[in-house]
Amino acid sequence: MPVVALLVLDGVPGHQLTTPGLVFEAASAPTELRVCSVRPSVATAGPLPLDVTVPWGLDALADADTVVLTGHDGFLAGPPTGVLDALRAAAARGSRVAAVGTGTFTLAASGLLDGRRATTEWCRTAELAARHPGVEVDPAGTVVTDGPFLTSAGVLGGIDLYLRLLGLDHGPAVAGRTARQLIAPLHEDVGATREEIDRELAGTAGLEPTLRWLQEHPYDAPSLAEIAAHAGTSVRTLNRRFRERTGFTPRQYLLRARVERARMLLESGDGTVDEVAARTGFGSSASLRRHFRRLTGTTPATYRHHSRP
Structure with a gap:
């Protein structure tokens, strides 16, 4: 039976604790899931943080076939003592090592x-590239596999990562059946084959420089024509490729980049709300509040208050 060790740290998003169990349960394939940490409990991130008991310590990684490092809100500060050595030891033993979301920062800090x-x-890919220049960052990848290492982005990326692990451990038929059970109802009326989808996505590979440009300059207000010119395509093709690659229109993508940059500035305590609004292209604190609340469910001031240690 494959053993998957889920390594969690304080500040883990609650959904990242439940996603692997959801996928493995839907698969009905024998997988031993161990939730591990450096302490007997961890606090989840979010407006209603919870203390969650963790049954396994770092020693449970010793015979794991796969180690998955979740995201956590302290990813910029560095992990607790022992985490990086445990990841390096797992890789040296030949285990797969994976990271979900901001867990990639911790995995990158190990040098692996x-x-x-x-x-x-x-929204963090530019920062990952800046902090870890030795890593080749894919700004639009959902799941990226390089040798025994897998990294993923976002909620859907986490689901896809566990589906990839199912495919590696139990075969593509099990992974495909589980994917259909979890995801297929969302796409029943699309009417496109996997080959057709893959061909379409292949045409979006040239968007990476434009995605990176928008992430690094969220305070700019480029027109659709300017974004299309940067991507070397027409506005119509730009809109289609953006939706295929990111799930958003260029405008929606830029708005989310601005909100994410504002969130980072609020967490760091860097400037007043008015100054954050000006530095992220919103123009006014009222505009920032409106968009920030719509995308995060809270106001900038409330978010800053709860993000302080």
Whole structure:
């Protein structure tokens, strides 16, 4: 039976604790899931943080076939003592090592991703590239596999990562059946084959420089024509390729990049709400509040209050 060790740290998003169990249960394939940490409990992130008991310590990684590192809100500060050594030891033993979302930052800090391709939450890819220049960052990848290392972005990326693990451990038929059970109802009326979808996605590979440009300059207000010119395509093709690659229109993508940059500035305590609004292209604190609340469910001031240690 494959053993998957889920390594969680304080500040883990609650959904990242439940996603692997959801996928493996739907698969009905024998997989031993161990939830591990450096302490007997961890606190989840979010407006209603919970203390969750963790039954396994770092020693449970010793015989794991796969180690999955979840995201956590302290990913920029560095992990607790022992985590990086445990990841390096797992890789040296031949285990697969994976990271979900901001967990990629911690995995990169171990040095295991140097010279390899990886991804993280789409709003953090530029920061990952800046902090870890030895990593080849894919700004639009959902799941990136390079040798024994897998990294994923966002909620859907986490689901896809566990489906990939199912395919590796139990075969593509099990992974495909589980994917259909979990995801297919969302796409029943699309009417496109996998080959057709793959051909369409192949045409979006040239968007990476434009995605990175928008992430790094969220305070700019480029027109659709300017974004299309940067991507070397027409506005119509730009809209189609953006939706295929990211799930958003260019405008929606830029808005989310602005909100994410605002969130990072609020977390760091860097400037007033008015200053954050000006530095992220919203123009006014009222505009920032409106869009921030719509995308995060809270106001900038409330978010800053709860993000302080």
